[in-house]
Amino acid sequence: VEKVKIAILGFGNVGTGVWKILKENKKEIMKRSNYEIEVTKILVKHIDKRRDITVSNEILTDNIDDIINDESIKIVVELIGGKDDAKEYMIRAMRAKKHIVTANKLVIANWSKELFKIAEQENVLFYYEASVAGGIPIIREINESLTANRIEQIIGIVNGTTNYILSKMTIDGISFHEALKEAQEKGYAEADPTSDVDGFDAVYKLAIMASLSFGTKVDQACIYREGIRNISNIDIACAKKFGYTIKLLAIAKEENHKLELRVHPTLVPSTHPLANVNDVFNAILIKGNAVGELMLYGKGAGDLPTGSAVVGDIISILRNNVKPSDISDLNDDLDFKEVINSEENQSEFYIRLNINDKAGVLGDIATILGKNDVSIISVTKDVNHQAKAPLAFITHKSSEKNITISLEKIKLLENVNSIESILRIESFD
Amino acid sequence: VEKVKIAILGFGNVGTGVWKILKENKKEIMKRSNYEIEVTKILVKHIDKRRDITVSNEILTDNIDDIINDESIKIVVELIGGKDDAKEYMIRAMRAKKHIVTANKLVIANWSKELFKIAEQENVLFYYEASVAGGIPIIREINESLTANRIEQIIGIVNGTTNYILSKMTIDGISFHEALKEAQEKGYAEADPTSDVDGFDAVYKLAIMASLSFGTKVDQACIYREGIRNISNIDIACAKKFGYTIKLLAIAKEENHKLELRVHPTLVPSTHPLANVNDVFNAILIKGNAVGELMLYGKGAGDLPTGSAVVGDIISILRNNVKPSDISDLNDDLDFKEVINSEENQSEFYIRLNINDKAGVLGDIATILGKNDVSIISVTKDVNHQAKAPLAFITHKSSEKNITISLEKIKLLENVNSIESILRIESFD
Numbered sequence: 001v002e003k004v005k006i007a008i009l010g011f012g013n014v015g016t017g018v019w020k021i022l023k024e025n026k027k028e029i030m031k032r033s034n035y036e037i038e039v040t041k042i043l044v045k046h047i048d049k050r051r052d053i054t055v056s057n058e059i060l061t062d063n064i065d066d067i068i069n070d071e072s073i074k075i076v077v078e079l080i081g082g083k084d085d086a087k088e089y090m091i092r093a094m095r096a097k098k099h100i101v102t103a104n105k106l107v108i109a110n111w112s113k114e115l116f117k118i119a120e121q122e123n124v125l126f127y128y129e130a131s132v133a134g135g136i137p138i139i140r141e142i143n144e145s146l147t148a149n150r151i152e153q154i155i156g157i158v159n160g161t162t163n164y165i166l167s168k169m170t171i172d173g174i175s176f177h178e179a180l181k182e183a184q185e186k187g188y189a190e191a192d193p194t195s196d197v198d199g200f201d202a203v204y205k206l207a208i209m210a211s212l213s214f215g216t217k218v219d220q221a222c223i224y225r226e227g228i229r230n231i232s233n234i235d236i237a238c239a240k241k242f243g244y245t246i247k248l249l250a251i252a253k254e255e256n257h258k259l260e261l262r263v264h265p266t267l268v269p270s271t272h273p274l275a276n277v278n279d280v281f282n283a284i285l286i287k288g289n290a291v292g293e294l295m296l297y298g299k300g301a302g303d304l305p306t307g308s309a310v311v312g313d314i315i316s317i318l319r320n321n322v323k324p325s326d327i328s329d330l331n332d333d334l335d336f337k338e339v340i341n342s343e344e345n346q347s348e349f350y351i352r353l354n355i356n357d358k359a360g361v362l363g364d365i366a367t368i369l370g371k372n373d374v375s376i377i378s379v380t381k382d383v384n385h386q387a388k389a390p391l392a393f394i395t396h397k398s399s400e401k402n403i404t405i406s407l408e409k410i411k412l413l414e415n416v417n418s419i420e421s422i423l424r425i426e427s428f429d
Numbered sequence: 430v431e432k433v434k435i436a437i438l439g440f441g442n443v444g445t446g447v448w449k450i451l452k453e454n455k456k457e458i459m460k461r462s463n464y465e466i467e468v469t470k471i472l473v474k475h476i477d478k479r480r481d482i483t484v485s486n487e488i489l490t491d492n493i494d495d496i497i498n499d500e501s502i503k504i505v506v507e508l509i510g511g512k513d514d515a516k517e518y519m520i521r522a523m524r525a526k527k528h529i530v531t532a533n534k535l536v537i538a539n540w541s542k543e544l545f546k547i548a549e550q551e552n553v554l555f556y557y558e559a560s561v562a563g564g565i566p567i568i569r570e571i572n573e574s575l576t577a578n579r580i581e582q583i584i585g586i587v588n589g590t591t592n593y594i595l596s597k598m599t600i601d602g603i604s605f606h607e608a609l610k611e612a613q614e615k616g617y618a619e620a621d622p623t624s625d626v627d628g629f630d631a632v633y634k635l636a637i638m639a640s641l642s643f644g645t646k647v648d649q650a651c652i653y654r655e656g657i658r659n660i661s662n663i664d665i666a667c668a669k670k671f672g673y674t675i676k677l678l679a680i681a682k683e684e685n686h687k688l689e690l691r692v693h694p695t696l697v698p699s700t701h702p703l704a705n706v707n708d709v710f711n712a713i714l715i716k717g718n719a720v721g722e723l724m725l726y727g728k729g730a731g732d733l734p735t736g737s738a739v740v741g742d743i744i745s746i747l748r749n750n751v752k753p754s755d756i757s758d759l760n761d762d763l764d765f766k767e768v769i770n771s772e773e774n775q776s777e778f779y780i781r782l783n784i785n786d787k788a789g790v791l792g793d794i795a796t797i798l799g800k801n802d803v804s805i806i807s808v809t810k811d812v813n814h815q816a817k818a819p820l821a822f823i824t825h826k827s828s829e830k831n832i833t834i835s836l837e838k839i840k841l842l843e844n845v846n847s848i849e850s851i852l853r854i855e856s857f858d
Contacts, residue, residue, distance in 0.1 A: 021577050021719045024718070025577060025578065025718065028576075028578075029576070029577065033576070136723065137574035140573065141566065144569065144573070144741075145558075145566035145569050145570075147457075147458070147461045147741050148450050148454060148737045148738075148740030148741045149737055150457050215457075273705065273726060290446075290453075290454065290734065290736055291564040291728065291733070292727065292728045292733065293727060293728070294725070294727035294728075295726040296724070296725055296726075297702060297724040297726065298721065298722060298723035299721045299723075304719045304721065305721055308575070308719035308720035309720075311577030312573075312574055314577075315576040315577060316573065316576075
């Protein structure tokens with residue numbers, strides 16, 4: 001068995017996961033790759049930092065040049081995250097004829113075209129399975145397993161932090177802030193949770209999945225984004241009454257060469273498999289025109305699950321299954337596809353108002369909605385004739401535009417105090 | 430774009446699915462494979478049979494030699510099923526230097542070693558994604574995505590017919606025979622349903638998955654097999670009271686180089702994702718030591734889902750991603766792993782008796798169980814002091830042997846009329 005030398009950039013959570021897997025599963029990996037993998041260099045910020053894992057000081061370096069200039073290193077595994085350094089290091093490594101494995105969603109979502117072009121020029125391989133949904137092999141699924149399909153939809157729970165928060169709010173009935181605090185204590189959410197909670201992380205992942213699935217470069221600026229900060233326990237309870245569970249979904253659909261792309265908290269029918277994905281688990285539902293509905297469920301983050309995807313990519317490079325020309329899906333020969341403005345998207349909607357529960361108010365609301373082509377499926381309210389009572393209802397399919405116009409008028413009604421929530425429903429048709 | 434000629438053996442359900450996909454998704458397939466695929470020959474039994482799809486008579490043939498001897502045909506897609514002819518034709522096609530794609534679980538489960546050896550000798554590719562769980566890409570998952578893992582468990586619902594029957598019995602409360610009849614009317618079950626209902630089909634699929642996952646040739650004769658014919662609505666109702674749903678599971682586990690391999694109706698906790706897989710859907714849960722739990726859910730049969738897997742394999746061959754040496758997992762360098770006799774397997778058990786509900790009978794039963802190291806978790810019975818009343822209980826983990834010994838003694842008790850059911854519980858730990 002031949003030896004192959006690799007370098008890891010970054011030795012945080014995922015980096016140590018990769019290290020552990022390479023050690024623990026050494027025998028299996030050798031058998032499957034036909035190589036003995038040796039990590040010769042690990043790029044870290046502080047060599048002398050205390051670590052749970054003992055690594056000899058010869059392996060650690062704080063100088064990227066030690067890796068780029070070492071011709072014996074064949075594969076560079078980029079796990080430092082962020083954008084500028086990560087991107088620069090990957091480009092320099094490719095120019096030095098090293099294959100790349102990365103878990104960096106930010107860089108792939110923004111600069112895949114540029115990076116894949118360089119990989120092609122330099123005749124090196126570029127793998128990024130771990131950039132979306134950690135341990136779930138969604139990239140390979142789209143790129144290799146579902147090649148016989150025209151993919152019509154991808155709908156996923158791709159952010160573990162928000163799924164943890166929403167699961168806790170739903171199952172334990174605690175508030176958003178309590179659930180966020182719990183997530184932070186468990187290490188599931190960062191001190192500044194913006195990237196997860198406001199949906200940015202899910203947008204990057206959706207951009208990558210949609211680009212691959214629809215064969216077009218998706219600009220993340222075109223993805224409608226709405227986070228979960230405003231989801232209240234009242235909404236979760238009302239949704240439950242209507243038979244729904246609230247999840248942060250990343251949704252991509254293609255119809256007639258037009259794309260719908262959005263990330264937002266969504267009411268999912270409680271009997272649907274996605275409604276029952278809890279805790280930090282991720283799940284992605286793909287609808288292909290041949291395979292029908294296919295769902296993948298697993299851990300979207302964590303040292304070992306993400307490490308599983310990274311090491312899987314390393315083994316794929318060693319097996320040399322894929323020629324650089326195969327991985328250019330994000331690069332060349334792309335169709336342009338128009339992204340539909342989110343205002344034009346048709347959805348069923350869930351709306352919650354605060355009203356003074358007087359005779360006639362529901363009639364006034366329904367009349368305004370009806371005039372704007374919005375019809376109500378179901379209403380829930382406490383029949384107590386109180387001032388400041390919640391009123392929640394769900395509508396048939398409508399455009400966001402018609403909902404907005406209606407609500408602007410409803411807001412002016414004497415007994416409507418405020419519009420508390422407007423959420424989309426996904427009916428999976 | 431170059432043209433490539435392929436032949437299809439068999440033009441039933443899956444064959445026509447493949448034909449439809451190649452036509453409908455021609456543009457996508459050409460882009461992804463870099464080839465224009467032309468089906469030049471289709472082997473059928475009766476050329477003049479009426480078909481829903483119009484195929485020119487030049488393409489249809491009832492003589493396999495027309496395909497074997499045609500040097501322009503590069504790939505042979507075997508979809509005739511069964512064993513003798515299918516196996517012979519595949520071998521002859523490989524000897525004629527043609528790559529193979531097959532959906533034949535029976536042949537793969539029994540003769541993979543022999544077939545892969547020939548593929549290696551002849552330097553042709555041999556793909557069989559469609560042989561297990563139709564549209565769910567489980568083979569690629571194990572062979573390519575999870576290479577970084579030591580796979581510890583595979584637990585799946587891999588037979589759509591039995592899952593349809595059990596779902597109908599559970600959700601609509603109809604009997605096994607009514608549900609079977611419905612399945613037959615819908616084309617989900619064959620006139621002779623033995624292969625599905627008695628678990629043979631699931632055994633073939635488990636043999637293939639276990640061989641790949643554990644790197645050892647699994648002899649299907651070593652797989653414990655029990656079908657669903659004896660599952661009654663009473664068992665389904667009792668299981669529900671205990672918080673379980675009954676599913677036909679295919680289970681493979683490795684611990685300390687010893688294998689547990691079994692197919693049987695199983696009580697699954699009703700909150701577990703597998704309990705909520707209904708209708709003809711399949712789902713497979715894989716536990717890897719790095720990725721943790723990963724589940725795939727989708728359609729396990731049908732023309733287009735199975736066709737999706739077959740055409741995906743054709744595209745993989747055209748991309749030539751995989752070298753023959755990579756596909757020999759079932760062939761060479763295999764560890765011998767002992768299969769544990771099912772009597773030694775530890776499970777929790779569900780047991781239903783018919784008793785005369787008199788004072789002391791439960792005490793007598795519990796005493797016998799206790800003496801044989803079997804302890805009861807929970808009991809359900811109608812407290813009506815009737816003769817011939819059902820008594821169901823679930824136990825802590827026990828070996829089948831201890832259960833059997835206990836029940837032989839319990840059967841002799843004066844007020845125990847009969848032992849109605851003995852089912853295993855899967856606790857997913």
